[in-house]
Amino acid sequence: MDLEGETFHHPYSPYETQLQFMRALYTCLEEGKVAVFESPTGTGKSLSLICGSLTWLRDHKRRALQEAVDKTGGDDDDPDWMVEFAKRESSRAATEKIREFEKRLAKTRQAEERLRRGQESSQRPQKRQKVESESVDDTLQNESQFALDDYESDREERSGPLAEPEQFEGLSADTLALLERFKGKASAVTEAEDSDDQDVKIFYCSRTHSQLTQFAHELQRVTMSSSLPKDLIADALGEDTELAERIKHLSLGSRKNLCINPKVLALENPTAINERCLDLQKPGQSADKKCPYLPSKDTDAKILEFRDHTLASIKDIEDIGKVGKQLGICPYYASRSVIKNTEIVTLPYPLLLQRSAREALHLSLKNHIVIIDEAHNLMDAISNIYSAKVTLVQLQTAISQLTTYARKYQSRLKGKNRTYVAQVIRMVSSIAVYLKSIQEKKNPQEGTLQASDLMSGKGVDQINPYKLSQYLQESKLARKVDGYIEFSKQEPGHGSKERSHTPVLFHIQSFLLTLMNPSVEGRLFYHQLQGDVQLEYMLLDPTNHFREIVESARAVILAGGTMSPMSDYLNHLFSYVPKSRIDTFSYGHVIPSENLTAQSLVRGIQGSEFDFTFEARSSEKMIIDLGRTISALCEAIPDGVVAFFPSYDYLDHVMSVWKKPSTSEPGQSILSMLQKKKPVLYEPRGGTMKTEELLQEYSNAIETGSGALLLSVVGGKLSEGINFSDRLGRGVLMVGLPFPNIRSAVWQAKIQYVETRAYEQASGPEDARKQASKTAGREFYENACMRAVNQCIGRAIRHLNDYAVIVMIDKRYNSTRIQAKLPAWIRQSLVPGTPDRRTQAVVQDLSRFFAKRGAS
Structure with missing residues (x-):
């Protein structure tokens, strides 16, 4: 298939890197691959994911429908007219089904738009359910309700399920595996359910609801062609007829996000909300004490209406909650009935990664597409979900x-x-x-x-x-x-x-x-x-907990702005996947290569060798030289400069040295010298100042023309999710390498585990196996550090016309092994350095870089 730009229905004219991304994604979905995609933030990654995956999905549905129609032709000995008649009837039925559904959704959307236009002046207040006037504590009538029911079971295994899947919500997959000992193979919903007869869906997952909301807004920009073959539409509706088919999207969330029962939602704590919700559904509960919003046999019409409103337009999680409130039906439970009619389902990490949550939502991933965005911390996220x-x-x-x-x-x-x-x-x-x-x-x-x-x-x-x-x-x-x-x-x-x-x-x-x-x-x-x-x-080890997703899904895509170094995903997340099924892709930035320069800085302005290893980084002489060096860099870099330090402890130590009066210049300090170049702000430990306030102060200083230097911490609030675009981030300085504390019990256990696994998997002589073990441990440790580095230095370039410099301050950044772990788009802009290259040469390079862009 010729996959050109127009093929993907991109709302804009895609860049070449976006085209490459979409083509590769399409191929991976078609071939059922497990793939890792790295595409810098600011390159339209979300739209590339949407257009590439939905184009494949509509093509796949179109082919499947055509094959189904072709199979309705009857036996080989049937006359041609009968075969053609059967095919036409099949085409007509398929076309009519989609057309009627689209007409129903269009009517619902028109009603929503009318309601929205008249909301301010003529919307009548919704009828309040009786439960809204009840106190949060109405269910607490007397202490007898807290007595335990008789418990006589003393068997380790039972013939039926332990409980409804919802009662497992919040437990780790490890715990679920343990409970399986008692459950046997019984389960309300399992990944092994046969879903071959269901339409293939895309399950799109990201870390937070705000990221999913942003994705939904991007989805609103896209219009896809119909999943019906043109010949079928022509046969059923006429040659010149087009059939518009909207994208069917559903946003899933937890009870905390979707509960509309005020007395339950007032509990605020997610666990308490889950437990109270389940309490209100207990068998034997009197009707007036049950949740009035829960779907039942009597609410089929409302559930159908909920489905139509949900799919009539692209809605984020807040919109889904509003639909539930307007209709008086629980959106958490009503959403389940919508899944079968959707094409793309968005959900946060825990709902996809935790087996108990998938079971609670009745999600089967078998033969479907799983796309995980912002996946650079996926392994840590899985470990956190299953830890306690x-x-x-x-x-x-x-x-x-x-x-x-x-x-x-x-x-x-x-x-x-x-x-x-x-x-x-x-x-x-x-x-x-x-x-x-x-x-x-x-x-x-x-x-x-x-x-x-x-x-x-x-x-x-x-x-x-x-x-x-x-x-x-x-x-x-x-x-x-x-x-x-x-x-x-x-x-x-x-x-x-x-x-x-x-x-x-x-x-x-x-x-x-x-x-x-x-x-x-x-x-x-x-x-x-x-x-x-x-x-x-x-x-x-997150391997086995992600394995059931990989082995169930048709294809699994991990995507992120900075996925490098990628070897950890291959070695520790997909080690069991055949090499032929795995692909990795790293795409360049949409900016011209001359809009970015990256440099490693080995020696300071006073000649100190920058060695920020744990043993050497306390040197006051080096810290003073660091301050003077940053001052020189700030003179060359206009507007905003963001410097990242390995930890709060080290930033505190550096600040204490910089605040000391200078012996050579009485009344002066390194900090006061820095503040003469730019106002200095820093990220405080413990959140004494809110991130928004700090960023506003930083932005205001830049707007005045004075510029600003923002001292931040790797892993802090400013190292992820904050865009230092344009004047907010003309320079990013990376001070040292943020290696985790290898002396900690946790990291010693992690490395020992990795080394043990590598030793067991290696072959050959004993010495070779030991060497493979040590190499695996070192790689794992370095990769954890470099993922954090790449997240920080990726904060600067955010769009096509942006430009910035990246300076990595530590002699270890001159190592080819460390440089190889940088993203490809940064490596290609890396200026070759030497151990003796001093600050003055770097400052001259940066001055020329900004002079070419008319910056001062």
């Missing part, structure tokens, strides 16, 4: 709450309930005692530990962890205890009626289930905090 933390203070609070509950309901705790509640208290107490001992013995600030260390309390070794985890799920103990504690606070004589921000028992339950998880891919760590100890289960 709990503190000593939380454990102690949980013991208190469980004990209070057990005393209150002592007479009602019978049979297995009495046994298991006692076991939960013993287990939580055992963990708390161990953490307390770490605190009292003045152990190192952090370290690793074994699950057996936590289970050393009296009688804990007699607890069957699998039965206990089954009990925690089935009995809803955490929900009952938390409900009772909140209820008791509302009785006369008890203090504040405010709900605690985090229901502690839910945290504890999640952690306990993770603790009982036999996964070898995770480790347990402790971290001593001020007056507390944190216990953390961390997933070290």
Whole structure:
């Protein structure tokens, strides 16, 4: 197929890099590939993803429909007129079905537009549901509702599912895997469901709802041709007839984003909202206590109307919520019925990456397309979703709450309930005692530990962890205890009626289930905090948790502005995928190459060698030279300059040195010298100033003509998602390399895990396997650092006419190995450097660069 610009229905005239991107994407989807795409921000990546994927989808549907029509021709011995008649009837039916649906959506959209035009003057207030006038606490009638139901099951496996999928929401995939031991293969919805008869869909995922909202706005710009073959339309409607077919889009969100029940939404905490929502659906709940917005057999007409409004135009998550409110139907649950009619579904990371969330939403990815945008932190995101933390203070609070509950309901705790509640208290107490001992013995600030260390309390070794985890799920103990504690606070004589921000028992339950998880891919760590100890289960290897997505989907696309270095995705996320199925693509910027210059700076203006390794970076002489060097660079770079430092601690140390009075120039300091060149602002630790306020102050200083120097931190709020375009970022300075703390227990465990895997997978002599192991560990460590670097230095160039300089200040940036991990579009603008090249030469280059662009 000839994939030219017009083929992709791009709303503008695409650049050559965009065309290359869309062609490659189309081919990957057609061939069912797993691919990583790197395209700098400002190159129209979102539109390229939309146009490339939707063009393929419509082509695929068109071919599938044509094949279906061709198969309706009858047997080989049927007369030609009968074969042609059957094909025409099939064409007519397919065309009519799409046309009628489009007419229905068009009518709905017209109604929406009329409503929007008359909203300010003539819209009548919506009829309030009875539930809106009820208090948030109306469901809390008496304490008897918090008593545990009789629990007699003592089997490790059951013939049916443990619970509805919604009740698993919030649990990690590791935990779900453990619960599968009891569930067998039963599940309300599984990835193995046969979805071959469903139309292929695109599941587009990004990190935040704001990014998905931006994507929806881009989607509004695109108009695609019909999925019906032209011949079919001509046969059914006439030669000159066109059939417009709008893009069918659905934005999915969590209950927190989509709940419209005011008394549930008032709880604010996502876990509390989930639990209250499920409470209102419990069997046996009286009609007046159930959620009035929940879809039912009596609301089919509303659900159909919800579908039509959702698909009539491109809507973001807020729009979906408004549709639910207007119709009086829960958008969280009503959205599920819309999925089958959509072409592209957008959803945030957790809803796609967590198996429990996919099950709750009834999502099957089998044979569909998965596109994950802003995927540079995908591996970390997966690990975070499947990790769990709990503190000593939380454990102690949980013991208190469980004990209070057990005393209150002592007479009602019978049979297995009495046994298991006692076991939960013993287990939580055992963990708390161990953490307390770490605190009292003045152990190192952090370290690793074994699950057996936590289970050393009296009688804990007699607890069957699998039965206990089954009990925690089935009995809803955490929900009952938390409900009772909140209820008791509302009785006369008890203090504040405010709900605690985090229901502690839910945290504890999640952690306990993770603790009982036999996964070898995770480790347990402790971290001593001020007056507390944190216990953390961390997933070290995301491979298996993403594998079910890769193996279910037809194609998986990871895309981002800075995906380099890409080797981690191949080695640690797709190691099991055949090489023939994997592709990687890195595209240049849309700017002319002369609009960017990147330089490595090895020596300062006073001759110091810039070595910001952990051992050498405290040198005051080098830090003073750094200040003078940045001052010289600021003189050459107009407007805004953003400098990134490896950590808050190091920025604080640098600032303390820069504030000291100079010995050679009394009354002067490095900071005051910098401020003479440009006002200096810096990103404070702990968020004492809001990011918006800091950026506004920075922008105002640049608008006055004085320019500004903004000191930022890698991994801080300014290192991702902030666009320093045009005058806001004429220069980006990268001070040092932000390597993670290799001495930390977490990073030692990560590297050890990577090295062990590499050793096991290597072949050949022992020495070769050891070398492969060490190389894998070093690569993993360097890649983590360089991904952070690439995110920061990618902040500068944001559109076609933008221009900027990038200066990387550290002798290690002169290494070919480090330079190879930079994005291709930055490497091609990298000025060759030498170990002896000093600041003066770099400053001269930068001055010439800006002089050519008329900047001063």
